[in-house]
Amino acid sequence: MLSFENIPPISNGELLARYITHKSEFRKDGTVRPILFMPYKHVELSVNRHLECSEDEIWCFGLQVADRRSRKLIGRCDVETSICTKQVALKVKASPLEEENNPNHADIYDYPEVKSEQLSIAQKLVASVTHCIPSPSS
């Protein structure tokens, strides 16, 4: 994982993980639903950078996220940063969480506040992301 002392800016080629903790966030065929990429309560969305993370570390952060939501970790969906920044004109920033020992945390932000616009963006995002990747712990 990254070091808190050296958090590099996010590049367009980086992969970001969005953790899945509710069965309604994906379909039976493994495709993810737009609600996985809907921001709430703020107009930004938590993700985790893959950069310098082992597969085990990526899942370990997912378990932390699920624990914080009082949920079980079901899986994750990976999205390339450029999908967020170029296809749907959102922004992505590093947002390390020292209190959770998560230097790889990031936020996708600049969602519009109007919900129909958020839905439209989320539809376009999920048309370009991976299927639900099941958690090894599930």
Place this chain on the structure above:
Amino acid sequence: MLDCCVVGGVSSEATYLDKAYRTYYGEQEMAVSSPHSAAYNRLTDIYYQCREPNRAGQNETSISDTVVGLAEQFIRCLPGYIQMPEISPEPDGSLYFEWFQQPRRIMSVSIDAQGLVSWSVLYGREDPRGSFIFTGNDIPEIVLCLIKKVSE
């Protein structure tokens, strides 16, 4: 199933659903064969799941009686020739309806407790979206046309 859950329940929520359902549909329409029954069943499941202790994670809003009532009315307003949606709870307390064929052929509808219905379609390169206030009686024709177009 809605009628089974309601009949078997003893809580105030069960009583609420029972009353609402019978008011809107009457005894006869509670038959399992109704084209809308799968959607009602799913709504009932969500209603009860969202009341389980510790269900709502941190920062999540529970699904209110009001939004469930609006969602029931929304389903009732869907003509029989339209495919019924998949329904999911949202963290902000809204209910999410989805008609999905493939990633670029999808309609999403979100209903909140104030009756604001936000909708968006992705159909190839077309991406119409909008919102309206749902009072329980009518769904705008454009929305019904788009649901039909996505579902076909």
